Amino acid sequence: MPRYLMLRSPSANRVYAGESGPLTAAELQLTAPFASEVADAELAGVSYLGFDAPALSDANLETVARQSACFALFEAEGELLRPVALPQPFTLDDDLITIPKYPGKTNEQFTQLLVNVTLSAVTREPTGPRQILDPLAGRGTTLSTALLLGHDGFGVEGDAKAFEQMVSYYKTYLRRKRIKHTADVTPVRREGKAIGKRFDAEISTDDARHRVTAFTGDTRQSAELFGKKRFDAIITDAPYGVAHGSTTDVRGVSGKRDRSPAGLLREALPVWAGQLMHGGALGLSWNTFGLSREDLAQMLADAGLRVREGDAWERFAHRVDSSIRRDLIVAVKP
Numbered sequence: 001m002p003r004y005l006m007l008r009s010p011s012a013n014r015v016y017a018g019e020s021g022p023l024t025a026a027e028l029q030l031t032a033p034f035a036s037e038v039a040d041a042e043l044a045g046v047s048y049l050g051f052d053a054p055a056l057s058d059a060n061l062e063t064v065a066r067q068s069a070c071f072a073l074f075e076a077e078g079e080l081l082r083p084v085a086l087p088q089p090f091t092l093d094d095d096l097i098t099i100p101k102y103p104g105k106t107n108e109q110f111t112q113l114l115v116n117v118t119l120s121a122v123t124r125e126p127t128g129p130r131q132i133l134d135p136l137a138g139r140g141t142t143l144s145t146a147l148l149l150g151h152d153g154f155g156v157e158g159d160a161k162a163f164e165q166m167v168s169y170y171k172t173y174l175r176r177k178r179i180k181h182t183a184d185v186t187p188v189r190r191e192g193k194a195i196g197k198r199f200d201a202e203i204s205t206d207d208a209r210h211r212v213t214a215f216t217g218d219t220r221q222s223a224e225l226f227g228k229k230r231f232d233a234i235i236t237d238a239p240y241g242v243a244h245g246s247t248t249d250v251r252g253v254s255g256k257r258d259r260s261p262a263g264l265l266r267e268a269l270p271v272w273a274g275q276l277m278h279g280g281a282l283g284l285s286w287n288t289f290g291l292s293r294e295d296l297a298q299m300l301a302d303a304g305l306r307v308r309e310g311d312a313w314e315r316f317a318h319r320v321d322s323s324i325r326r327d328l329i330v331a332v333k334p
């Protein structure tokens with residue numbers, strides 16, 4: 001069976017403080033069932049992610065191209081490497097997610113990993129583009145990642161300023177890139193009173209149409225904001241419980257900034273679980289310094305979700321900085 005070596009993009013190690021190896025190996029194991037013997041390999045001082053696979057079909061090449069850290073692929077022939085052409089993994093230019101820089105932004109490569117890993121747990125067959133909700137959307141890294149991968153993105157964000165910045169970024173980007181689109185902000189009213197705003201964009205590329213919808217509001221009101229709509233996946237990077245030099249941290253149950261997202265998640269998870277389709281998956285990254293994996297798994301189980309456990313599912317913990325050790329957890333709605 002051929003052995004392939006995937007060269008990781010040079011930024012991957014910087015992003016994960018040198019810990020990208022095990023994370024990207026776990027991502028490949030979960031998202032590429034055709035790959036076996038997944039292990040790091042070193043050749044002439046350069047490290048690769050190696051795996052065995054039968055000759056790669058177009059669909060499998062696409063799965064490799066979509067790995068969050070994939071830079072190039074080679075087939076190993078003894079000591080020699082033969083380059084393998086990969087398809088373009090994105091529907092739009094990836095600068096859609098790399099241009100914005102702001103405190104509290106979730107790293108784009110990690111976001112792609114979280115999307116890939118969560119979608120690999122979805123058991124229901126797709127009926128069109130996957131409907132992906134980020135109920136703590138910030139300035140939209142998950143929404144943009146969903147778009148790049150050909151899905152539709154939906155969001156809720158409590159910080160009105162972050163929402164406005166996201167809207168103005170999308171509008172400017174789409175106009176400057178001359179991408180065919182519509183983009184509108186409308187007020188959201190309840191009993192005649194304005195309670196927030198809603199952003200809707202429809203983006204047309206050569207072969208598809210993609211949609212982004214986001215609301216301002218508290219994530220615990222997400223079900224009221226989206227009404228009967230259900231999602232294939234809910235994917236979010238929870239606030240870390242530490243100030244990122246901005247107001248974009250936990251808007252918690254205490255009414256002030258909480259040191260841990262536990263209180264917020266305890267109230268929000270049942271709401272989010274209700275918005276998932278059966279066979280849909282919820283993928284959450286969080287700071288383990290404020291909340292243990294066991295406690296979070298129990299909250300997910302209490303919300304009626306089945307947590308994916310063991311092996312690669314539990315190999316994503318990594319250091320972000322001295323106050324954040326990030327992990328991710330995925331649970332499925334039966």
Ligand SMILES: C[S@@+](CC[C@H](N)C(=O)[O-])C[C@H]1O[C@@H](n2cnc3c(N)ncnc32)[C@H](O)[C@@H]1O
Pocket residue numbers: 104105106107135136137138139140141142156157158159162217218219220237238239240247248249250251252264
């Ligand atoms: C870690 S940040 C997500 C950043 C986002 N992935 C990005 O890259 O822009 C968490 C977000 O949750 C928002 N948030 C915190 N508590 C909230 C609440 N109760 N309702 C809605 N949003 C909330 C914060 O304002 C922050 O933008």
